[in-house]
Amino acid sequence: MTGGTSGIGLAFARALAARGCDIALVARNEARLESVAAELSSRGVDVVALSADLSQAEGVAKVCSYIDEEQVEILVNNAGKGLHHPLATTDTAPLREAIDLMATAVVEVGAVAAAAMKARGHGVVVNTASVSGLVPMGLYSAIKSLVKTWSESLTIELEPHGVRVLTFMPGWVRTEFHERSHISTSNLPGFIWLDADDVARAALAAVDAGKTSVTPSLKFKVISSLAAHGPRRAVNAVVAKINRGRDR
Numbered sequence: 001m002t003g004g005t006s007g008i009g010l011a012f013a014r015a016l017a018a019r020g021c022d023i024a025l026v027a028r029n030e031a032r033l034e035s036v037a038a039e040l041s042s043r044g045v046d047v048v049a050l051s052a053d054l055s056q057a058e059g060v061a062k063v064c065s066y067i068d069e070e071q072v073e074i075l076v077n078n079a080g081k082g083l084h085h086p087l088a089t090t091d092t093a094p095l096r097e098a099i100d101l102m103a104t105a106v107v108e109v110g111a112v113a114a115a116a117m118k119a120r121g122h123g124v125v126v127n128t129a130s131v132s133g134l135v136p137m138g139l140y141s142a143i144k145s146l147v148k149t150w151s152e153s154l155t156i157e158l159e160p161h162g163v164r165v166l167t168f169m170p171g172w173v174r175t176e177f178h179e180r181s182h183i184s185t186s187n188l189p190g191f192i193w194l195d196a197d198d199v200a201r202a203a204l205a206a207v208d209a210g211k212t213s214v215t216p217s218l219k220f221k222v223i224s225s226l227a228a229h230g231p232r233r234a235v236n237a238v239v240a241k242i243n244r245g246r247d248r
Contacts, residue, residue, distance in 0.1 A: 001013050001016070001023055001024060001025050001026060001075075001076045001078070002026045002027075002054060002063070002076065002077060002078050002079040002105075002106075002109060003026070003027065003078035003079040003080055003128075004023070004025045004026065004027060004036065004076065004078065005025060005027040005029060005032045005033055005035075005036045006032065007173070007196055008078060008128065008170060008173055008196050008199060008200060009076065009078040010036060010196070011196040011197045011199070011200035011201075012076045012078065012126075012200045012203070012204075013025060013036065013040060013076075014040070014197070014200075015197070015200045015201055015204055016074065016076075016204070017040045017043045017045045018043070019204075020044075020045060021045060021073075021074065022045050022046040022047070022048075023040055023045060023046075023047045023048070024047075024048040024050060024066065024070070024072065025037055025040075025047060025048065025049050025050065026050045026052050026054070026063055026079070027050075027051070027052075028051065028052060028053040028054070028059070030051050033049045033050075033051055034049060037049040048066075050062065050063060050066060054079045054100075054101055054105035054109070055097050055100045055101040055105070056100070059105075060104070060105045060108050060109065063109055064108060064109060064112040067109070067112050067113050067116060068112065068116070071116070071120070072113055072116065072117075072123070073117075073122070073123055073124065074123070074124045074125075074126070075109070075110065075113040075114075075123075075124070075125045075126065076126045076128075077106050077109060077110050077113075077125060077126060077127045077128060078126075078128040079101055079102065079105055079106060079109075080101065080102050080128065081098070081101060081102070082140070083095075083098045083138065083139060083140040084138065084140070085098075085138070085139065087138060087139060095139055098139055098140065098143060099139075099143060102140075102143045102144075102147070103143045103146055103147065106127065106147055106150075107150060110125055110127060110150075110151075110154065113125060114154060114157075114158055114163060114165075117158070117161075117163040118158055118161045118163055121161060121162040121163075122162050122163065123162075123163045123164070124163070124164045124165075124166070124207055125151075125154065125158075125163065125164070125165045125166070126165075126166045126168055126203060126207065127147055127150075127151035127154070127165065127166070127167055127168060128147070128168050128170070129144050129145075129147040129148040129151060129167055129168060129169050130144040130147075130148075130169060130170060130171075131169050131170065131171045131215060131220055131223060131224050131227065132144055133145035133146075133147065133148045133169075134224055134227040134228050135227045135235060135238075135239050136235075136236060136239055137239050137242070137243065138243075148167055148169070151165060151166075151167040152167055152212075152213070155167070155212045159212075164207065164210070164212070165212060166203060166206055166207050166211065166212060166213065166214060167212065167213040167214075168203045168206075168213075168214060169213065169214065169215040169216075169220075169224065170194065170199045170215075170216055170220070171192070171194060171215070171216070171217065171219075171220035171223065171224075172192055172193050172194065173193065173194045173195070173196050173199055174193040174194065174195060174196065191219075192219070194216060194217055194220070198216065198217075199216040199217075202214060202216035202217075203216070
């Protein structure tokens with residue numbers, strides 16, 4: 001479970017613990033990691049706390065090594081952070097870090113877990129993409145588009161081997177995600193937001209149903225359809241308006 005100490009990742013961890021699953025938590029904030037591990041342990045499941053920064057090669061290697069040594073049955077590939085940074089800039093460090101964390105680490109950890117599951121003939125990989133990957137909303141959206149296409153490709157590769165892959169496409173979810181990244185959401189109406197526990201449960205229900213992709217909530221299914229198939233000029237105009245609100 002990467003990114004399992006806050007937001008959607010924490011909701012996944014709690015939902016899996018409620019099902020009696022033992023949990024391996026990966027996060028870089030050690031204090032929060034220990035706190036969440038203690039909470040989940042109190043629910044009667046075994047919890048391993050792995051402190052690792054997945055934006056760094058050493059952190060990715062640590063997690064991949066753990067996966068190599070342990071029989072991980074379910075990978076929730078959820079490492080991420082908010083990003084609202086100019087694309088035309090000389091300050092490219094935030095862009096590189098975002099790619100390392102949300103693209104490179106996701107693909108590498110997913111690859112190692114998938115290979116082990118393929119060899120065993122069973123397992124589940126849940127990859128967190130995003131509805132934002134359907135629209136041109138900066139590098140974050142571009143990364144989530146990559147995760148979506150890669151996850152769908154992984155589904156095709158692993159399906160004949162008994163391994164299930166779910167491409168998870170949440171919309172805007174009410175967590176501390178945006179606040180921690182200093183992204184304003186004041187221009188977004190209250191009804192648009194989803195609950196983290198609800199979307200995590202929807203993802204696991206999709207796994208139970210044998211689905212390969214899920215977009216929780218009807219409203220985001222509609223939004224996704226419009227984003228993917230609507231006139232590009234209209235879609236881009238909406239994105240530009242949202243971006244102006246985020247800059248406030």
